[in-house]
Amino acid sequence: MTVVAPVFGLIGMGFLAARTRLVTERSGDGLAEYVFALAIPFLLFRTIVEADLPDALPWAYWAAYFIGVFAAWTSATVLARRLLGRSEAEGVIFGFAAGQANTVMVGVPLILKAVGEAAAAPLVLLLAIHLPVTMTVATLLFEGSALRPQERSGRRALLRVVRSIATHPILIGIGLGLLVRQTGLQPVGAAKTVVDLMAASAAPCSLIAMGIALDRYGIRGEWRAALAISVLKLVLHPLLVYVLARYVFALPPVWAAVGLLFAACPSGINVYLFATRMRTGEAVASAAVSLSTGLAVVTVSAWLVFLGAAR
Template sequence: MTNLLSIVLPTFGLIGLGYAAGRLKLLGERAGDGLSDYVLLIAVPSLIFRTLATGEIPAQNPYGYWIAYFAGVGLCWAAAMAVAMTAFGRDRREGAVLGFTAAQSNTVLVGVPLILEVYGEAGGTPLFLLLAIHLPIMMTVAALLIESAAVDAKPAAIARRLLRTIVTHPIILALAAGLAAQRLGHPPTGALRSVIDQLSATASPCALVAMGLALKRFGFFNDMRAVAVVSALKLVVHPFIVWLLAFHVLDVPPVWAGVAVLFAAMPCGINAYLIAARYKTGEPATSSAIAVSTALSVVTVSVWLLVIGAA
């Protein structure tokens, strides 16, 4: 129990600090936006680059790792879409957004700091490799489903937008730079290493405070039937599928299996709200799902830490 508290309390304590700062108007929406931008554009890419540039890539690719995680993604996405369209009468565009919300983990703001707290440097490589693969796949599928539902959708325009998003995303660029530095044997040294280390150290606390500010901004209580379904899929069903496959069906190294389960156990990601806001569909349900699933994840993540033997 002591180990569990030492993992959970610092993570969610910083989220609570950000939420309190927003409630007390010590920090406003502009501060939250700026902090989130800093985390996404500078701090987390620095952390990813440092981890990969100074780490070792496994000689053998654990394919079971990818299969376990993305099987959970696909099943939860499909289930959320089906419920949204059949039980709640939503159109295909909103169904795609709710499916994305049920399958997209909040890795940058919650997952990265928590998983690194649990597994340390040993979890860095599987975490950031999955983070990099996860982002382009999820964003690509979401955009294709939403934009193809439009009457005037043009495949060439969709493809151009997707390609531009993927090749200019800071996390993808950091991954590519880190892998290149590792493969070429030129990790950062000297003053450059010092700067990258200092930026990397700010990623976790800034991300967690930013998440707390986001919770204050988005609120908790909108479209609660849809929110309940999405949150249950994200916090319970997704990690259960990954745990079953990674620990009991497929051949996955223990640390990689644990990272996959915790990655899946994260609350709904803030990218889901950004997608909803961009396409002007599903915003109330998505913002509430982020808030509710993040609050509930204090309990559910604690349970999954016990299940995988990490606490």
């Protein structure tokens, strides 16, 4: 509970501020836009530049985790399209919510506390690529969904996707991080202070923005969809990751435990920020993040008991 309490506290602060009309809905939109266009890119830039990656990359470990992401993401997309009759674009939001985890506010403190110092290496290896991979995939899928059927092949489709990638703030942050990492010209002094301050603002500002959104959209209208996404995110995803890590790729128990707990984190706030940016599925995104965060108190505790019994 001590891990998710700050998450609820910041969401609740935004909710109460909007409910009492201390802030307006427009301020929530502006805050979400700031986080998506500036704070998150700086956070990704810093993560990529400062990540301590080994010479031999752990492809089996990443495969175990992202196969789980693919399964949860695909299941949520099928649910949205086939059972709930949602649009293809909203199906991307469903999938993103089921596959992207809240690592900054929940994952890092939870895993380090539960597993200890041995978790540092496998944790960093997932942190370094988790958001860049999921955000890139979500962007490409969403841009593809925006094309008419007759536009999905040929030069026009390619130009649209390339233009979206070149101007997307998240992907710009990732690209600059990779470039700086390769050149070794890391920011120092005042430049590093700016990067650190911008990155540090991402988590609290995004959670307050989502609290403001909850006042606007509520959770009741999307509780069934949010519950289905939560089950995929909190149960299916970590289960698949653990089975693959331990019994298919035969990874060490600590690595399997980190992968499971990383996957067991609730839907990440970036899902809501992405939905707001794209003006699609904001209600289901805010509901999924809120409900999965609440349910994670129970499910994460259950996974911790399971890991203790599995040792």
